[in-house]
Amino acid sequence: MIRSLSLRWRPDPAIALVALGCVALLAMGSAVSSNFLTADYLLQQLQIAAYLGVIAAGATLVILLGHIDLSVPAALTAVGVVATTVAGVENPDIAALGIAAGLAAGALIGLINGIGVAIFRLPSMVWTLAVNSMLVGAVVFFTGGFKPRGVAPELSIDLALGRSLGVPNAFWFWCGVIVLMHVLLQRTVYGQYIMAAGNSEKAVYLSGIRVRLLTLLTFVLAGLFTAVGSLLLVGYANQAYQGMGDPYLMPVLSAVVLGGTSILGGQGSYAGTVVGALFITLLTSILSVLQMPEAVRQITFGLIILGMLLLRRRKAKGQ
DSSP: OOTTSOOSOOOOHHHHHHHHHHHHHHHHHHHHOTTTTSHHHHHHHHHHHHHHHHHHHHHHHHHHTTOOOOOHHHHHHHHHHHHHHHHOSSOHHHHTHHHHHHHHHHHHHHHHHHIIIIISOOOHHHHHHHHHHHHHHHHHHHHTTSOOOOOOOHHHHHHHHOEETTEEHHHHHHHHHHHHHHHHHHSSHHHHHHHHHHHOHHHHHHTTOOHHHHHHHHHHHHHHHHHHHHHHHHHHHTSOOTTTTGGGHHHHHHHHHHTTOOTTSSOOOHHHHHHHHHHHHHHHHHHHHTTOOHHHHHHHHHHHHHHHHHHHHHHHHHO
16 A cells, blocks of 8 residues: 555646636735735745745644644744743853754644644544643743743844845745655655555554554654744744734644645645645735735635635545
């Protein structure tokens, strides 16, 4: 079964459809605002999409495995608080440890998620939602409910706001993540295993693959990607703050599902997530220009997820 899986990426019509949707959003945006198609504005959209795309990389791995991670919002905030707290000291040598502390916190959160799902065999939706709630409480307890102290690490600021060759560093970094994800999913045994487990975990287990270890590793990797995304957000805002990750759960899930990744696992690619992240970023920008309230945005993201689920279900019945 494992050997029968192809390592070559096959174009998904859903990706092409979402790409056309991006073009339509650009045309719509230009009709709404004359500044929408300017180079500066488009580069800014790529910069913002990079933050979403990096966070969604971890979500893509978890969903391909057939699970879901609902701890992303609180994990983003917790990592940001840890990184800025460690970095917010006078000694610049010690301040650099903020990056390492943030990555370690993300990996630890991912490990806790993985233990609940892989070892305790609890539903990922319930376990990660509980972890999200505990992280919210931990952040409030640590900060006393006030604005977190500390400053963003210099590297975070440079990656989030700096530019190289006129292009945002965040976008260059995202390109590196895209290459990494392509190699990971398309050119490694791990990629084969995660796709196979998403299709049938029982069959993979009977094949002799250590499913628990695979699940643990996937959640840890997802935690690391979430941590990297948090460090970028911290650099963008030059600080961490309460509820920093709250706006990102629905956009992350929407980007993954919209890009053609099945919410049931085993089908999809990070290429689809990339296009989905661009679409969600452009859509959010247009809604902001139109001064739509946050409620309308959340309803829109929910409709996107429901719509893709219905389309996938209809496609599955037609096969």
